[in-house]
Amino acid sequence: MKILKTIAEVREQVKAWRAEGLTVGLVPTMGYLHEGHASLIDASVRDNDRTVVSDFVNPMQFGPNEDLATYPRDLEHDAQLVEAHGGDIIFNPEPEEMYHKGFSSFVDMTVLTEELCGLSRPVHFRGVCTVVSKLFNIVKPDRAYFGKKDAQQLAVIKHMVRDLDMDIEIIGCPIIREEDGLAKSSRNTYLSEEERKAALILFHTLRYGEFMLKNGERNVAKITAAMKEKIAAEPLAKIDYVKIVDLDTMQQITEVDRPALCAMAVYIGKTRLIDNFFTEDLWNSADPKNKEIK
Numbered sequence: 001m002k003i004l005k006t007i008a009e010v011r012e013q014v015k016a017w018r019a020e021g022l023t024v025g026l027v028p029t030m031g032y033l034h035e036g037h038a039s040l041i042d043a044s045v046r047d048n049d050r051t052v053v054s055d056f057v058n059p060m061q062f063g064p065n066e067d068l069a070t071y072p073r074d075l076e077h078d079a080q081l082v083e084a085h086g087g088d089i090i091f092n093p094e095p096e097e098m099y100h101k102g103f104s105s106f107v108d109m110t111v112l113t114e115e116l117c118g119l120s121r122p123v124h125f126r127g128v129c130t131v132v133s134k135l136f137n138i139v140k141p142d143r144a145y146f147g148k149k150d151a152q153q154l155a156v157i158k159h160m161v162r163d164l165d166m167d168i169e170i171i172g173c174p175i176i177r178e179e180d181g182l183a184k185s186s187r188n189t190y191l192s193e194e195e196r197k198a199a200l201i202l203f204h205t206l207r208y209g210e211f212m213l214k215n216g217e218r219n220v221a222k223i224t225a226a227m228k229e230k231i232a233a234e235p236l237a238k239i240d241y242v243k244i245v246d247l248d249t250m251q252q253i254t255e256v257d258r259p260a261l262c263a264m265a266v267y268i269g270k271t272r273l274i275d276n277f278f279t280e281d282l283w284n285s286a287d288p289k290n291k292e293i294k
Contacts, residue, residue: 001083003090007138010091014139022049026141028132031055032072033081036176036184040145043173045086052139053082055092061127072189098134107133112159112250116152116263120240128153129160136168143169149183151261151276155250183275190271198236199268202275205230209262210282218256220244231266240265240272247278
């Protein structure tokens with residue numbers, strides 16, 4: 001397993017692999033890897049001959065009052081995890097390598113980025129689309145892997161690939177959770193012991209929303225109101241949003257009468273956490289009640 005710092009080095013290695021007729025998978029990350037990232041690497045190693053893991057805290061997707069400076073970093077740990085799971089390269093560039101002096105070209109999107117995290121983080125998805133486009137151009141992977149925890153990001157990347165005719169298969173992988181249900185996140189390290197316990201309100205609230213759907217409720221206002229009330233009962237929690245949106249457009253709906261995403265962002269203390277569920281996962285579950293849900 002190699003750690004490469006420059007675009008030229010990555011391109012040279014991928015070119016050599018291509019000369020051997022090998023397929024390449026890409027796992028874009030911001031580092032501080034955990035079991036959720038490991039599951040993406042596992043999927044790439046399973047599907048491809050070689051796997052590249054990008055490890056880059058992208059400054060472009062952070063707003064001026066966000067946690068760029070304090071975002072956790074541990075390249076040594078990341079390298080151990082990538083190697084243990086069969087990855088071949090970590091691409092760990094400096095910001096100056098990705099954004100040269102005078103950089104002024106961006107990839108942006110409308111509609112899908114106007115709801116959910118796009119409302120409270122207005123520069124975020126332009127940064128995501130730009131850096132992911134650059135990574136796709138550098139690595140030229142056959143497939144790229146993203147976690148479903150960042151559901152809006154996954155939808156945005158799929159849409160960008162379709163709109164710009166990028167010859168890459170985008171694969172979404174399931175959320176990996178702690179034993180008590182909290183979604184794995186690099187930002188979980190910010191939580192105090194008390195906040196860690198309080199953070200479980202996200203998981204419990206999502207399960208409550210699922211329960212309402214399983215029992216026939218389809219009115220979005222009623223479901224989200226009940227979910228917000230449940231979160232409000234946790235003193236350390238502050239809601240950014242709790243919404244149900246169309247899975248294709250990421251726009252709000254009034255009735256769950258199509259494939260939809262139930263997503264939330266909640267501050268636990270100063271730490272912003274996100275979580276979600278896809279209604280299609282409920283429809284496809286083994287619970288007989290769900291067979292009637294359309």
